[in-house]
Amino acid sequence: MCLGIPGQITEMGVGSAEQALVAVGGASRRVNIALIADEGLSPGDWVLIHVGFALARLDEAEARSTLEMLASMEATYADELDAMARSGTSRPQEG
């Protein structure tokens, strides 16, 4: 159910219109893209692979926005820790 791996399309139409060559790390496999064929895929796009099929295209803009949100949370937290260190206080014990 859950093993979905991000991979990058390196070649379209290998063997048939429904198959693309997808790279995961240094390995490659033919992946059936019929489930997301309407999304105008091209080499360089990232897809989620499960049992030899692409289930979804990875939305790089959404990925970036998730990471930006996490990064800003990290930065705010780091600022708070700095401020506390300078004022000599410490965070209350958690959990």
Next chain:
Amino acid sequence: MTIKQRRARDELAAPEVVTMSHGSGGKATHTLVESVFVEAFSNPVLAPLNDGAVFRVGDRELAFTTDSFVVSPIFFPGGCLGDLAVNGTVNDLAACGAQPLAMSAGFIMEEGFPLAHLRRVVDAMAAAARQAGVAIVTGDTKVVERGKGDGCYVNTSGIGLVDSRATGLSAGSAVAGDRVLVSGPIGDHGTAVLLARGELGITADLTSDTAPLNGLVAVMIDAAGAGVHVLRDATRGGVATVLNEVAAASQVGVVLEEKALPVRSEVAGVCELLGIDPLYVACEGRMVAVVAAECADAVLASMRAHPLGAQSAVIGNIESEPQGLVLENTGFGGSRVVDMLVGDPLPRIC
């Protein structure tokens, strides 16, 4: 019989046949070895269950080992059955601190196996033996009917004299404070063979890492002598299995750092796709070493200077706790148990 052996034998009693799990090098293999073979053959030389048996002859120690090779396909990127057959035995002797003196080769061939293939395998064995500096001095040949043997099986046995500076090498010799080293990227062989079977439709630029490591071991012993506590040839079951054997035999904890494990991106990619952990994937030319902390830098340097150890790395430490277990500190700050698998690592979808 100890309680542990009895329980292991009773566990085995439920399936009354040999299964593929028994051949994987993991828990099922260990249970089979301990409850069937060790129980029947019981003797002090066998007991340590190291890569080879070591016993005293006059004022020297002799190492003696045997290994059988059943790989399919017989020819794969980076080598063939013949390379494995020679290197496997040379490496088991090297893990005992011994340079190989002589080897035997026994062949069980299936009716119909092409002679051209046999010649390729044998030529590979001759070349591997020359590279390792050992002669194949005796052998045996058998043929079984078509359908009763997968092409060709090979057994090799070898003897060597243990380097007197390296006595005490054993899975039971690790102590807290030691460092754990590996001589190169892990999982190359198992992954190359898996892809060569062609059933998974995955391609990657990968070759088996099969190689004779006696030269590498010699420079390690030169560098640290008795400071090398454990040497193990990581084969089926991978680095994880070998380290579990060390943890159990030495009653120490082995703590690995995920970020320090050398893994080729090709192997990492294949393992990600299949949901397999490279720690369990077979190698055929990688030595795992446990060395005293004060010698670790010197040993690492000597390994990296050797052509077969250029990518050697320190991958972890030996600690006094948790006894008998292997842990991995994940890059994320968590820590997980690296238990021995029951059987082969299997591709998964979940």
Next chain:
Amino acid sequence: MRFVDEYRDQAKATALAARIAELCQPGQHYKLMEVCGGHTHTIYKHGLEHYLPKTIELVHGPGCPVCVIPMGRVDDAISIAQQPGATLTCFGDMLRVPGGKGSFLDAKAAGADVRVVYSPMDALKVAMDEPDRKVVFVAIGFETTAPSTALTLLRARDKHVTNFAVFCNHVTIIPPLKAILDAPDVDIDGFIGPGHVSAIIGCRPYETVARDYGKPLVVSGFEPLDVLQSVYMIMRQLAEGRCEVENQYSRVVPWEANPKAVAAIEATMELRPHFEWRGLGSIPWSALRLKAAFAAFDAEELYEVPGVRVADPRACQCGQVLRGQLKPWECRVFGKACTPEKPIGTCMVSSEGACAAFYNFGRLTRLAIATAGRS
């Protein structure tokens, strides 16, 4: 690796952990259910419980499609494998699942032709390459995997393959979720929703959880930061008195279902009136079978299977673990009679079963080995 490593950054985890802790009301205990076995795996492998305050308890749910297969269905598949000329193909996850009389691996050792495949298309390829074998593919998985089986069936029909069949054990996610929510005394405060099922069905089907049962649900990715961010989002909902379905895994999961996937499933499969779930009993309209038009590819039409309902061994408490009522270590046989090498129940066999995940990854945290080499 990209889209993986960025979601494993420890500094961000620490920040998330702090924000999560701030959202906990003093004196209150929170129970969050992570439905999907993949999340269980992530939580244990990366030690995420270290990052959460002790007042947040993570409970495992029934989202492991291997764990919920009753033993009788394993026996049925083995009886097919034992037919002359039959080749049983399956995912690696299934190989060691115990049926009433042993696993697929035991059947293989006894002479059955059992082969592990990576994809259902590989099973079809075996059938096309070996026309004298009758190839049966054991299909498992939630809606994540069903479209792949469906596309394989469509291709088998297009290519007029006559020696390929599917033994269908696909299940759907909403009925068991509702079964858990409908149970008396359910005390779960929020749900970490399955990420890859949702890549197929979208987020909309979970609206019932928020609207009708009043529990927040956040669809989550599988990297450690994904899971932590999802916990944060649930805790924020609870603190703000909101109750919604949110999508943390927006880089993969759409709000609406994947139309091609839904069409493929609807073309080839239909819901069964009843299906037995290990540990949850019979749940109506919760599993898929092949449509009549695909009877030629339906293993249940082509073969007589025993179809016996095999009761779980009395010692087995998988059901309670799957419902989130028991933690793995609270099961009376965990680690004793039931271990990875001699599993009694599927929670221990499946690599993402709660018990296997805990046994392999989480055991040590219970022993509080905090100083094992952590820098």
